[in-house]
Amino acid sequence: MDAILPRMMEAAGVTEELKARDPMRWVGLMNTPKAQAEEVLFQELIYI
Known part of the structure; x- marks a missing residue:
């Protein structure tokens, strides 16, 4: 989250x-x- 959010x-x-x-x-x-950013994390951490 700390890496993705600032760029977004x-x-x-x-x-x-x-x-x-x-x-x-x-x-x-x-x-x-x-x-x-939360959706990206959920996709990568939970749904994969």
């Missing part, structure tokens, strides 16, 4: 600057990469 956040444009400027938008954008 960068690709989605989720930055610390955005977090400081517009926290609600940051939370909304953060939910997608987090869910995607």
Whole structure:
């Protein structure tokens, strides 16, 4: 999770600057990469 999430956040444009400027938008954008990273982990660790 620690390796995947930062790359997904960068690709989605989720930055610390955005977090400081517009926290609600940051939370909304953060939910997608987090869910995607969790799904990748579930696929690799549980379902394989």
